[in-house]
Amino acid sequence: QGLMAGKRGLILGVANNRSIAWGIAKACVDQGAEIALTYQGEAFKKRVEPLAAELGAHVSGHCDVTDPASLDAVFADVAAHFGKLDFLVHAIAFSDKEELDGRYVETTRANFQRTMEISVFSFTDIAKRAEPLMTDGGSLLTLTYYGAEKVMPHYNVMGVAKAALEASVRYLAVDLGARGMRVNAISAGPIKTLAASxxxxFRYILKWNEYNAPLKRTVTPEEVGDSGLYLLSDLSRGVTGEVHHVDSGYHVVG
Ligand code: 0WD
Structure with a gap:
């Protein structure tokens, strides 16, 4: 049986087996969820398909959140395959690597807009698309970082985007609450993934967290997955609009 038995979810943002979304996917399937994954372009298809097979997950195809046609196709596939949705995970972010270094004040208009579109607007866009499918209510989860709250070295425009993402969580929680849809975020400590590279x-940031976080270590995608399980399952049925830190406690000292 399990905590997620009978629940069907779409998980966006599995790039490889080190992705935070992969930790969440495993935790959900372990507890009986049925899930669908997507991949971003042919390069990631080769990585995601075997991972999906490992979990018995459905693959809903290519998803680039800047391409509305690809989102239309993914949600049409999910509607056809599952009929309804109970949970959705958004673990997607992007900014030009050149601007995740040096001074925030140098951010370009083009990268600011692209970062906001991929890392912030996409969550609102998919929440809107999920709404008609969450007929019995549901749980939406996104991933954020402490750089939204405090200035972190090199996080720059992504920190500004995460602050906007956390505000979106609160506005969406109000808009969707009456339908029994909950909207929360996990603020994860630094983890060595493709996006983080x-x-x-970044290595220095990992070390800094090991020295300073109350637990004296960093967190793993599996630990974020287990906390995600709480927010996606009925255990957290009274929780919405929340930003939950899974960061070895770093935010209390940082
Ligand atoms: O330390 C970390 N790794 C933390 C990550 C700490 C706190 C939060 N996060 C957040 C990230 O900002 C992101 O929102 O967690 C989320 C997941 O990131 P991740 O697991 O660290 O990174 P990764 O495994 O690379 O997955 C992110 C994926 C992309 O991978 P790449 O490597 O290409 O950036 O987001 C996807 C893509 O698969 N992605 C997109 N998907 C659809 N359309 C797009 C797009 N336009 N752009 C990126």
Whole structure:
């Protein structure tokens, strides 16, 4: 049986087996969820298909959140395959690597807009698309970082985007609450993933967290997955609009 038995979910943002979304996917399937994954372009298809097979997950095809036609196709596929949705995970972010280094004040208009579109607007866009499918209510989860709250070295425009993403969580929680849809975020501590490798001095940030976080270590995608399980399952049925830190406690000292 399990906590997620009978629940069907779409998980966006599995790039490889180190992705935070992969940790969440495994935790959900372990507890009986049925899930669908997507991939961004042919390069990721080769990585995501075997991972999906490992979990018995459905693959809903190519998804680039800047391409509305690809989102139309993914949601049409999910509607056809599952009929309804109970949960959705958004683990997607992007900014030009060149600007995740140096000074925030140098951010370009083009990268600011692209970062906001992929890392912030996409969550609102998919929430809107999920709404008609969440006929019995549901749980939406996104991923954020402490750089939304405090200035972190090199996080720059992504910090501004995460602040907007956290505000979106609160506005969406109000708009969708009456339908029994909950909207929350996990603020994860730094984890060495593909996306993180674009951030300047990331190894130093990992070390800094190991030295300073109350638990004296960093977190793993599996630990974020287990906390995600709580927010996606009925255990958290009274929780919405929340930003939950899964960061070895770093935010209390940082
Ligand atoms: O330390 C970390 N790794 C933290 C990550 C700490 C706190 C939060 N996060 C957040 C990230 O900002 C992101 O929102 O967690 C989320 C997941 O990131 P991740 O697991 O660290 O990174 P990764 O495994 O690379 O997955 C992110 C994926 C992309 O991979 P690449 O490597 O190409 O950036 O987001 C997807 C893509 O698969 N993605 C897109 N998907 C659809 N359309 C797009 C797009 N336009 N752009 C990126």
């Amino acid at each position: 674009g951030i300047g001095d």
